[in-house]
Structure formats: structure tokens, C-alpha cells
Amino acid sequence: MRYLVLVTVAVVIASAVARRRRARVKSSSTTTRRTLELPFVRGSVGIVAAREIRERLRGRMFRVGTLLLLVVVAAAIIIPSLHHGHTSTLRVGVVGALPVNQRAQITRDVHLSGDLATFTTAQTLARASAQLRKGQVDLVIVNDQRVVVDTFATSPQAAVIAQIAQDLGVARALARAQLSPGQLSILEHASGVPITSLHHAHVKPADVGTSIVGLILIFMMLQQYNTWTLIGVMEEKSSRVIEVLLATLRPIQLLTGKVLGIGIIAFAQATLVVGFALMLAKSVGSSLLHGAAPLELVSILAWLLLGYTFYSWVYAAAGSMTERQDQIQAVALPLSVPLIVGYIVSLAAAESGHASLFVRVLAYLPPTAPLAMPALVGLSAVTWWAFAISVAISLLATYGVARFAARVYQRAILRTGARVPLRDALALRPRHRAT
Amino acid sequence: MTNELVVRGLTRHFGTLKALDDLSFDLRAGHVVGFLGPNGAGKTTTMRAIFGLLDLDGGTITWNGRALDAAQRRRFGYMPEERGLYPSMLIGDQLEYLGRLHDMSGHDARTEAQRWLERFGLADRANHKVESLSHGNQQRVQLAAALLHDPELLILDEPLAGLDPSGIDTISEVLVERARRGCGVLFSSHQLDQVENLCESVVIIDHGHLVTSGTVDDLATSGTQRLVVRVEGDRDANWARELRGVTISEVTGGEARLVLDDDVDSDVVLRAAMSAGRVAEFATRRRRLSEVFREATT
Structure with missing residues (x-):
């Protein structure tokens, strides 16, 4: 706006x-006006x-x-x-603990879709749910084990939220697997394999x-x-x-x-x-x-x-x-x-x-x-x-x-x-x- | 050398129409010359040819013995028959623009534009658009555009057309003044009385070729002899009707205007009048320019 x-x-x-200039032109006399020259x-x-x-x-x-x-x-x-500005922030409500590495992963997930993530801590699930209903947050993560949304099917960030839920699930699975720190580091720093296109990149x-x-x-x-x-x-x-x-x-x-x-x-x-x-x-x-x-x-x-x-x-x-x-x-x-x-x-x-x-x-x-x-x-x-x-x-x-x-x-x-x-x-x- | 425009053998066809037919005449500096002819005689075509506005089939135009070029033409002033100004451009700017196209500096063009507008009583209209002026005032601005670069030669096509007596006086005064300052002036007009008062000489053309030219005095006194005779007691000038070689052109209140053939002596007419009664008036009469024109173009 x-x-x-x-x-x-x-x-x-x-x-x-423009009006001022026009008025100046009208009021000026012929003898005082400058000749427009092209150098x-x-x-x-x-x-x-x-x-x-x-x-x-x-x-x-x-x-x-x-x-x-x-x-x-x-x-x-x-x-x-302006349109882009409305969808640029995904507001995440947090109930209970959410480890730093999981916050970073959520931020990365949101950023990949071109948006930003903000985190708001709520004392209880009831209070977080109230914020969700009022539209003050877009999703709530409960004890890093559950994701709550207002209406899942119509959420504009549905794909991002699904990705967040997937990543939280993977994090839980990794915790259960009891991997060594070295193995965990390898998994955390894993990146995708290169993609080769048969055609030029799309514009x-x-x-x-x-x-x-x-x-x-x-x-x-x-x-x-x-x-x-x-x-x-x-x-x-x-x-x-x-x-x-x-x-x-x-x-x-x-x-x-x-x-x-x-x-x-x-x-x-x-x-x-x-x-x-x-x-x-x-x-x-x-x-x-x-x-x-x-x-x-x-x-x-x-x-x-x-x-x-x-x-x-x-x-x-x-x-x-x-x-x-x-x-x-x-x-x-x-x-x-x-x-x-x-x-x-x-x-x-x-x-x-x-x-x-x-x-x-x-x-x-x-x-x-x-x-x-x-x-x-x-x-x-x-x-x-x-x-x-x-x-x-x-x-x-x-x-x-x-x-x-x-x-x-x-x-x-x-x-x-x-x-x-x-x-x-x-x-x-x-x-x-x-x- | 005296500035002189020499036109020789101008020829131009428009389709099958011969607009200019071996036309030749001279125009000397310091003279106001009337350029006369019936509608379609070729006056405008000649003026356009002088300014290079149309291509010719033949002929030459020289100024001071040298072929006209673009630089020389920019030292001439031109007022075309169909007035030409930008309707929505400010008058002061328009004159400055046209002055600069005549090789004036911006400052000189503005100064001269203001001077001529003051002369024509339009000083307060410099910042108005041309379209806001009356026909007569637009004509004055058009004349100012032709004058502000102090031209060596002025070519004006119908400059008096559509003007009131005051406008005619203003323009006539300016033309005479320019001629006195050494400028050659050639202008066309159908207002022959004005031309007679204003011009020292005239060039009359018809069907694209010259029919006569010379000073107004010479043309008025040359040609067939004319007499004005009044015989008391003979209001219808019956005494003159049987005279051989004498034509009565007009009888008004007993005053007969007679045109004599070349071989008729005015003494013969005088004797015939005296034999008819007491001669109250007997005088030779100059031809009016309108008569010269009619005789030359019919």
C-alpha cells in the first residue's frame, strides 16, 4: 500500500x-525567453x-x-x-521444545519456496490453537512431533507444510536410529545429485x-x-x-x-x-x-x-x-x-x-x-x-x-x-x- | 551592382495545361512592382518557382547575375497566397523560429519579432497562439514573418486580400518603406486601384506569358489616345457618334469619354465638337490601371 x-x-x-512550467511559459515575454539549441x-x-x-x-x-x-x-x-509480500512469511507457532537444527531445517524448507519463516512460542496447545483459528499463525508444531493447521486442504502453504512434516518425521527417525555424530553429520550435509537437462533451461x-x-x-x-x-x-x-x-x-x-x-x-x-x-x-x-x-x-x-x-x-x-x-x-x-x-x-x-x-x-x-x-x-x-x-x-x-x-x-x-x-x-x- | 531579379523563359506544364509559357521579366531593387493577371494566369506558380517550390520544365531565375541558391533565397521574404503559420504555436516563438530559418541568431530573431509585432499593434499577443487572432491580424503576423530578417527581396502573393482599409494602409506603408530602403518588392493583387496607388511599375501576365510591363505612368499614357469632351446642349454626345475612328466608351452627364484609333488626330475631334456647340471641356485622359489590365488580358 x-x-x-x-x-x-x-x-x-x-x-x-508541469502546471508550473506551463504558467511560466505563458507569463514570460518573447524577449526574455531563451532559444532552445541542440548542441x-x-x-x-x-x-x-x-x-x-x-x-x-x-x-x-x-x-x-x-x-x-x-x-x-x-x-x-x-x-x-504487493502480491508477493502477502505470502512471503510463514508464521510458525511452537508448543514445547523445537531444537535449533530443526528450526534451521524448517527455515530452509520455507526459503526454498521463496518465503520467510517466523517462529512464535505458545505456552499451551489451546493457546496455539486459538492463534491458529484467528489466523495469527499458519501452523503449530507441538513438541517437534506433531503439526497442526487450521484447514489443511486449503492452506496456501500446503506443500511447504507437508515438507516440514516430512522433515520432522525424518528427524525423529534419525533420533531413533541412534547414529554416531559422524553419521548424523553426513546425513545432515547430504545434498542432491546433479540434474542434467536435455534442453536449455526454462526462462x-x-x-x-x-x-x-x-x-x-x-x-x-x-x-x-x-x-x-x-x-x-x-x-x-x-x-x-x-x-x-x-x-x-x-x-x-x-x-x-x-x-x-x-x-x-x-x-x-x-x-x-x-x-x-x-x-x-x-x-x-x-x-x-x-x-x-x-x-x-x-x-x-x-x-x-x-x-x-x-x-x-x-x-x-x-x-x-x-x-x-x-x-x-x-x-x-x-x-x-x-x-x-x-x-x-x-x-x-x-x-x-x-x-x-x-x-x-x-x-x-x-x-x-x-x-x-x-x-x-x-x-x-x-x-x-x-x-x-x-x-x-x-x-x-x-x-x-x-x-x-x-x-x-x-x-x-x-x-x-x-x-x-x-x-x-x-x-x-x-x-x-x-x- | 544594383540588386536585380531576372526571370527568363520560365516554362511549366501541369499535365496538358501550360501554366508558364516562356515568361520573362525583371525586378529591380528599390521598386514596388505589381504582379497582375487574371485568375490562373500563373502568378502563384511564378512566385513558387522563384522560391524553388516547384520544378520547372525550362527557364532561369538569377539574382545579381547569379543563379539563385538556397542561401540566397533565405535572404528573400515570402508571403504565400494561402497563409501559412502553425495554428497552435505561440506567435513570438513562431516568428523567432522562422527568423532563425532565415539565418538570424535567436536573440536577433526575438528582438525583430517583438519590434514588428509592436509595429503592427500586436506586441501583447506574442504569447498567444496564432489561431486566436483575427484573419487580418494573422495576415499581419504573416507579413512580419516575411519582414523580420530584413530581406533583400519581398515576394508577396495577394497581401491585401481580405484586409480592411486600415490593414491595407498599414501593409502599403510598410511595402513603400521597404522599397525606399532598397528592397525589391513584387506583389500580386486583384485590387487594381490599390496597385495603381502603391506601385511604380507593373508586370501583367496571362496564360503564363508576359502581356505587358512597365511603369504605371508609361502604361497610363501609352496606347490608344483617350479624350474627355463635353459639348453644351448635347447631353448624349450625339456629335461624336458619326466620327470615323472614334469610339464612345462612356457618357455621363453630357461628358463623353472617347477612345481614338491610332490614325485619328485629336484636332479633328476638337473641330467636330466646336461645330456642334460650345465646348465646355476638352482634355486628354490617362488610362486607369484597370483599363490597362482589361485591354491587356482580353
Whole structure:
């Protein structure tokens, strides 16, 4: 519960900061405001990118979207942790003597199931039974010879309690056998024989959880950023500001600046969300950070960036062919099909813990790789060189897509009226610019 | 060297339509030039071509004898026919952004944006969105965007359209002022009376090619001779109806407006009028720009 309070406080603080910032923007004058500069990109591209960043940061949609993502991530981390917290302690009532070595054995049994054990001594069996009925203890051990539970069949720790009863029985048997201390020591330190698996080890639940949360984030963020790009380009065309802009810079500069600006915001937002997830998971001791999860997080960020870079050009070109909201639906839907297919297949693979041939194929196709490859990483079903090959294919495809999109954008962005058919946008005519 | 825009042989087809047909004209710095033509004559296409916004089938455009490039175009100011601003962006930020795209520093762009907003009476609207402004004020902001980088050449497509008299006066004043400071101004308009008052010269095009150009004075006094004659006692100007080579264009209150063929001497007309009665008025008349326009485009 305390974590929910913490998250609520964080959300309230973030909203207050956003409101304050907005009020500051409104009250400041033009002459006192600082120009937003990108230190690493100069010229027209940098100016366009800086405008995109500033306008997105100011937009209510961005602030609400970021808060929503943080809330979703917080819920994904905290809710399982809260659930885990309820079952983490097995409360053992003790009547009479319970030797130290048997307490240690019980603690080990409980720990193997991922829980903790606490011991409470009761003077009489009647008092211990009363505690059991009130739910103050989960079981009672009477003179290390008998185990009493409230309702055996429905006890959530039934398997652990059965193990405890078994171990107490073995301890009694060993005592009756009157073994020498050396023989007893050998038995007490006995360990299981090694187990060899014919298949790779199953993925730990922690990695699966990270993978699923990551896939949901990638899908949501790519949809959001792609929509930004599409609508941003469409609005420049419909408001006719495009003609003023292209009188000062080339279409490829405007397009690159827009893709870069939104990309920076996207990566910053993703980094914020992942950083928030890491801090929160660490503070609540979430299992999301165990095992191969950190590697999975790096993979998620990398593929989010690669996915955005690939899709942003496509959506920008699509935006240049439209100038009304109703036209947007017609072009956006076909473009989102590969993303949706990749998402469904990858999510199914992550949940099943099995990397099918289909998801392995999708991991090498640039439109679906941003979802399928992180899923394979989460399943530990991909080698580093296969990962690198997929990245290389994606980068090469992005280069080709960018060139194609730039040509479509250049030909369609100044054509107003009805939606520009793709074949018209690609039509080549031997013309020259006025020189 | 005087700044000069030279347009030569511009040709552009849209399908089977010839939008520009070997169009040529010059524009010198320090002049306000009206760019006239009927709807669909090719004015907007020409302006777009100057800014490299469309590809041409042929022709050249030079500035100071050199081919136009992107850097040079950034020293021009442009106001397109369909006004273009980000509706939901703050006005001050928008002007600063456009100024920076014209190679201004952030500080200079902000300072000039504020100055022009003050000039247009919009200083208190810098932190408002463009969409909150009236049409006329949006037009003023659009003009500010074209002016704030102190351009060497201003190309304005229908800058007076939709403005009230006060708005027209403000923009006219600014255009004349810029020309006096050495800027070349080319603007299109269908408000020919305003153009006549504002421009020193005009370029008239039709069907994508030049039909006439020159100073407003030269065009007004060139071409067929026009007379205004009033003969007392002849309110319908019947005396002029039988004159060979003379066309009555209008009769108002006994005052006849006559258009003379090239081979007709005005002395012949004067004698005919005197023989009809006492001549109360006899004067040569300049052509109005609207008449020049109509004669050139019909």
C-alpha cells in the first residue's frame, strides 16, 4: 500500500511541475525567453529538431502520455510485489521444545519456496490453537512431533507444510536410529545429485515479466511517436506553413529535423520510463530486475530507437500525402499492421516461454524486429551475432526506407486537395529547379 | 551592382495545361512592382518557382547575375497566397523560429519579432497562439514573418486580400518603406486601384506569358489616345457618334469619354465638337490601371 501512496505522490508532484512550467511559459515575454539549441546538430536541421522538441514538451498530450506510461510501469512493478509480500512469511507457532537444527531445517524448507519463516512460542496447545483459528499463525508444531493447521486442504502453504512434516518425521527417525555424530553429520550435509537437462533451461519468470512489460512499452511508444510524426507532417501541410518553411530549407532538411526532434523526445521519454522502472523495481525488491532482465532492458531501449528510426520515415511520407484527419485513418491503418502482427506474435512467445519459428523469422524483418527481437532476448533464445545481424538488416532497411520516404515527401508535401496517390508521388519527371 | 531579379523563359506544364509559357521579366531593387493577371494566369506558380517550390520544365531565375541558391533565397521574404503559420504555436516563438530559418541568431530573431509585432499593434499577443487572432491580424503576423530578417527581396502573393482599409494602409506603408530602403518588392493583387496607388511599375501576365510591363505612368499614357469632351446642349454626345475612328466608351452627364484609333488626330475631334456647340471641356485622359489590365488580358 505504501508504494501506491508513493506513486500517487509522484504523479501529483509531476502534474504540479508541469502546471508550473506551463504558467511560466505563458507569463514570460518573447524577449526574455531563451532559444532552445541542440548542441550536437547545427543549421536548419537543428533548428527544426529544436522546435519539435519544444512543442512536444509543451504539449498536454506528451505530459499526460508520459504520466500514463509511468503509472502503467509502476503498476506492473508494484502490484506483483504487493502480491508477493502477502505470502512471503510463514508464521510458525511452537508448543514445547523445537531444537535449533530443526528450526534451521524448517527455515530452509520455507526459503526454498521463496518465503520467510517466523517462529512464535505458545505456552499451551489451546493457546496455539486459538492463534491458529484467528489466523495469527499458519501452523503449530507441538513438541517437534506433531503439526497442526487450521484447514489443511486449503492452506496456501500446503506443500511447504507437508515438507516440514516430512522433515520432522525424518528427524525423529534419525533420533531413533541412534547414529554416531559422524553419521548424523553426513546425513545432515547430504545434498542432491546433479540434474542434467536435455534442453536449455526454462526462462525465469522474472525475465518473462520484463519482456512482456518491455513489449507493451515498445508497442505503445512506437504507436505514439509514429502518430506524432504523421499528424505533425499532415498539420504542416494542411496549415500551409509548409510553403513558408520550404522557401528557406530543403524538404530533406525539414523531414530530418522533424524525425530527429521527435526521436530525441521519444528516446528521452523511454529512458525516463526505464530509469523510473529500474529505481522503482530496486526500491520494492521486484523480481523484474533479476536474471537476464537488465540485458532485456538494454535491448528494449535499443529496439525502440531502431523501430522509431525505421517507422518514422514511413509515417512522415504517409503524412505528406494527406491533409485531413479522415485521410490519416486510410493511410495509418495499413502501416500499423506489421507492428500489430509483430506485437501479438512476440507477446504470445514471451508468455509461452517458447520461441517459435515464426517469431524467430519476424526477428530479422525490419518492420517486426523491434518487437520480435526483444522477445527473443527475453527468452534467451538469440545469440549476440544473430542480434547484431538483425540490427544491421534494420539499419540498412532504414537507409533505403528513408531515401524512398524523402522522395515521396518531396513530391507530395506541396500538393494540396485530394490525397496524393502513391504512384503519383513516385512519378518521375525530368524537370529542373529554377537556377 | 544594383540588386536585380531576372526571370527568363520560365516554362511549366501541369499535365496538358501550360501554366508558364516562356515568361520573362525583371525586378529591380528599390521598386514596388505589381504582379497582375487574371485568375490562373500563373502568378502563384511564378512566385513558387522563384522560391524553388516547384520544378520547372525550362527557364532561369538569377539574382545579381547569379543563379539563385538556397542561401540566397533565405535572404528573400515570402508571403504565400494561402497563409501559412502553425495554428497552435505561440506567435513570438513562431516568428523567432522562422527568423532563425532565415539565418538570424535567436536573440536577433526575438528582438525583430517583438519590434514588428509592436509595429503592427500586436506586441501583447506574442504569447498567444496564432489561431486566436483575427484573419487580418494573422495576415499581419504573416507579413512580419516575411519582414523580420530584413530581406533583400519581398515576394508577396495577394497581401491585401481580405484586409480592411486600415490593414491595407498599414501593409502599403510598410511595402513603400521597404522599397525606399532598397528592397525589391513584387506583389500580386486583384485590387487594381490599390496597385495603381502603391506601385511604380507593373508586370501583367496571362496564360503564363508576359502581356505587358512597365511603369504605371508609361502604361497610363501609352496606347490608344483617350479624350474627355463635353459639348453644351448635347447631353448624349450625339456629335461624336458619326466620327470615323472614334469610339464612345462612356457618357455621363453630357461628358463623353472617347477612345481614338491610332490614325485619328485629336484636332479633328476638337473641330467636330466646336461645330456642334460650345465646348465646355476638352482634355486628354490617362488610362486607369484597370483599363490597362482589361485591354491587356482580353
